Amino acid sequence: MCAVPAVEVVALHRDLGDVRAVDGASWSAEQGHVTTVLGPNGAGKTTTMECLEGLQRPTSGTARVLDTDPWRAPAQHRARIGVMLQDGGLPVTTTARRLLRHVARLHQNPADVAALLTRLDLDRVADRSIRRLSGGERQRVALVAALVGRPEVAFLDEPTAGLDPHARLEVWDLISETARESAVVVTTHSFEEAERLADHVVIMSAGRVVAEGSLDQVCDGRPLEERYFALTAGARR
Secondary structure, X not given: OOOOOOEEEEEEEEEEOOEEEEEEEEEEXXXXXXXXXXXXXXXXXXXXXXXXOOOOOOOEEXXXXXXXXXXXXXXXXXXXXXXXXXXXXXXXXXXXXXHHHHHHHOOOOOOOHHHHHHHOOOHHHOOOEHHHOOHHXXXXXHHHHHHOOOOOEEXXXXXXXXXXXXHHHHHHHHHHHHOOOOEEEXXXXXXXXXXXXXXXXXXXXXXXXXXEEOHHHXXXXXXXXXXXXXXXXXXXX
């Protein structure tokens, strides 16, 4: 019997008013792998992620995480999931250190907050209020908040947006390490990021999946950027 995927999307539709944001998407993500989801703005990436995070309810079709419907999931299930939203979703009046220590206390076996702050070069700003941090610093705090609980599945929406090259490399290393024991799903606009991280690639356009598989399978002997533009140009409305 085949193991159930850590993340499974089957014929997913999500309508937002008159707009069909996700149009029959199907893909999966396995434990111990990084799955990158690429696509142009409006492709349905973030909407799909929010259905998997339990933040939106599918109009039809299936979104399951650890064999559970996220929309109906109990607190015990949600504690097994790490989420980094596209806009951070952080409370801005507290400090980074206080926030991350609070999040860590919500989990039975959290990672070392101090070590993560040091690793992502946040020590010097950890006692400032989050509203006073730069965009890149907030981005790294949001990443630590998503990973500090050692989640079984982590959803990371554009985790390196706005980061400098050094910070980007450190984040990529941390994501790769996390994926040794977890399923990590990353949305990105970066071909370099996908090539660096991905065990599995999903390309979406106009709410639909236009390619899915390993990097070699999706690229079909061509550079990822070339293959991406060929696939998404044909699928746009």
